[in-house]
Amino acid sequence: xxxxxxxxxxxxxxxxxxxxxxxxxxxxxxxxxxxxxxxxxxxxxxxxxxxxxxxxxxxxxxxxxxx
Numbered sequence: 001x002x003x004x005x006x007x008x009x010x011x012x013x014x015x016x017x018x019x020x021x022x023x024x025x026x027x028x029x030x031x032x033x034x035x036x037x038x039x040x041x042x043x044x045x046x047x048x049x050x051x052x053x054x055x056x057x058x059x060x061x062x063x064x065x066x067x
Contacts, residue, residue, distance in 0.1 A: 018054050018063040028067070039064065 021039060025032045035051065039062055042049040052065035 013056065013058070015054075015056075015063065017066055019066045020061065021064055024051075024064045024066065035064065 019027075021035045022032055024030070025035045038049075038051045039053045041047060042051060042053055054063045054065070056063060
C-alpha cells in the first residue's frame with residue numbers, strides 16, 4: 001500500500017514598497033549592473049549599504065526598496 005502525503009505550504013509575503021532591481025534601475029536612471037553591484041556589496045557587508053534589499057527564496061529573486 002502506498003500513501004501519498006500532500007503537503008502544501010502557504011506563503012504570504014507583503015511586498016508593498018519592494019520592486020525588482022530592473023524596475024529600480026529604470027525608475028532612477030541607473031544601469032541594472034550598478035544596482036546589482038550595490039545589492040551584491042550590501043549582501044557581503046562591504047561599506048555602507050546604498051540600497052535595501054529583500055531576498056525572496058520562494059520566488060528566486062532579490063527585490064530592492066523603492067524610494
